[in-house]
Amino acid sequence: MSSAEVSGASRAQVDAGAVRRVRLASLTTLKVGGEAELWTVEDDTGLRAATGEPFYVLGAGSNLLVSDEGVPARVLRLGRAYAALDALDGRRDLWLGAATPVPGLVRRAQRLGLSGLEGLLGVPAQLGGAVVMNAGTRFGCLADTLHEVEVMLDGSLERLSAHALGLRYRHSELPAGAVVTRVRLQLTASTPARVQALMDQVDAARKGQPKVKSAGCAFKNPPGDSAGRLIDAAGCKGLRVGDAMISPEHANFVVNLGAATTADVLALLALVQQRVDQPLELEWRRWGLPGGDAPQPGWQRTERDAV
Ligand code: FAD
Numbered sequence: 563m564s565s566a567e568v569s570g571a572s573r574a575q576v577d578a579g580a581v582r583r584v585r586l587a588s589l590t591t592l593k594v595g596g597e598a599e600l601w602t603v604e605d606d607t608g609l610r611a612a613t614g615e616p617f618y619v620l621g622a623g624s625n626l627l628v629s630d631e632g633v634p635a636r637v638l639r640l641g642r643a644y645a646a647l648d649a650l651d652g653r654r655d656l657w658l659g660a661a662t663p664v665p666g667l668v669r670r671a672q673r674l675g676l677s678g679l680e681g682l683l684g685v686p687a688q689l690g691g692a693v694v695m696n697a698g699t700r701f702g703c704l705a706d707t708l709h710e711v712e713v714m715l716d717g718s719l720e721r722l723s724a725h726a727l728g729l730r731y732r733h734s735e736l737p738a739g740a741v742v743t744r745v746r747l748q749l750t751a752s753t754p755a756r757v758q759a760l761m762d763q764v765d766a767a768r769k770g771q772p773k774v775k776s777a778g779c780a781f782k783n784p785p786g787d788s789a790g791r792l793i794d795a796a797g798c799k800g801l802r803v804g805d806a807m808i809s810p811e812h813a814n815f816v817v818n819l820g821a822a823t824t825a826d827v828l829a830l831l832a833l834v835q836q837r838v839d840q841p842l843e844l845e846w847r848r849w850g851l852p853g854g855d856a857p858q859p860g861w862q863r864t865e866r867d868a869v
Pocket residue numbers: 591618619620621622623624625626640660684685686687688689690691692693694695696697698699732740741742743776777778779847855
């Protein structure tokens with residue numbers, strides 16, 4: 563990548579691979595999405611600098627649909643320093659980095675006999691993304707154990723209580739421009755066997771879900787019903803546009819059979835919405851797409867606007 567293609571990155575950052583152009587398809591679980599400038603941030607000083615200009619934040623990319631044309635802002639990813647699982651050592655009240663992978667965290671908590679995260683079994687998120695989506699299942703969600711978060715906001719680190727995040731079903735209200743850096747969880751003392759027993763129930767409830775490339779459920783469940791049930795009843799299982807298909811196993815999963823594009827996925831979602839006679843709300847976050855998320859405001863721009 564030439565420095566001309568990079569906005570605001572130093573030659574050293576480009577040479578060290580901390581800033582590079584990537585296809586976001588390689589970083590999302592649905593494996594679709596165009597190019598963007600990826601900034602991998604290893605510490606708070608780097609994060610402060612990277613959030614100066616408008617940006618998107620990428621977690622594990624498991625709830626994302628990105629335009630085939632990519633996105634018109636830098637994409638930040640928290641590096642390994644934000645993913646230290648060593649902090650989970652038997653204490654019940656603990657801070658963890660926002661890039662901590664949720665699957666490993668759930669397994670480690672079970673081994674330590676710590677309860678509270680069982681409902682997140684099978685959610686392939688990073689902790690920060692799980693906060694933003696309040697990820698979970700009917701057996702429990704992140705809000706059950708979340709006490710507070712640390713965020714980088716307008717160039718400074720701040721703490722926000724879980725209460726201030728307005729967490730509800732697949733929803734949070736993080737301030738614009740905030741990046742979750744660390745997460746404080748409060749778990750409950752239990753035993754490995756009891757934690758495992760609840761995880762077995764969650765696992766059983768997930769048995770009907772496909773194991774191939776997807777971004778989990780596409781639509782939120784309407785109150786009192788299931789989007790999967792509605793899409794199935796509308797005869798959409800197996801419906802296909804290009805390599806994007808409504809899973810024959812679970813109708814709220816769009817699967818990528820190999821070479822799907824975001825355009826295929828959007829066309830498929832439109833077909834589903836035509837067949838289901840009530841409006842469904844997408845659960846996926848969308849970048850570079852109509853109705854999707856705008857880039858987060860960079861703090862340098864915010865400061866300039868304030869003058
Ligand atoms: P991403 O998809 O990368 O991002 C999601 C949003 O969070 C974006 O807006 C992003 O900007 C923001 N974000 C991410 N990290 C940060 C951060 N550090 N600071 C600020 N913003 C951030 N979800 C469930 O709730 N329950 C399930 O049972 C479930 N099952 C799934 C099964 C499969 C096979 C798959 C692929 C997905 C499933 N999901 C499920 C969806 C998904 O895993 C969750 O929504 C998850 O919380 C997304 O986390 P992520 O780290 O992948 O975030």
